[in-house]
Amino acid sequence: MKYTVIITKDEDGYYVVNVPALPGCFTQGKTKKEALINIKEAIRAYIESLKKHNEKIPRDNAEEITVHA
Structure with a gap:
């Protein structure tokens, strides 16, 4: 399955990722790569x-x- 993800960078420099189609499904990572793996x-x-x-x-x-x- 494919899902659209939204990636933003917070004030502490972490990449925050959420999945609009899956309410409450989100994570973060120090790098964009780490956030996408997470x-x-x-x-x-x-x-x-x-x-x-x-x-x-x-x-x-x-x-x-x-x-x-």
């Missing part, structure tokens, strides 16, 4: 929990667009 683990754990509780796994409804400026 979010993959968080997504896996989130989905495993949903399966364990027989809950529906949300799909990512995000769309990519190209804007010529």
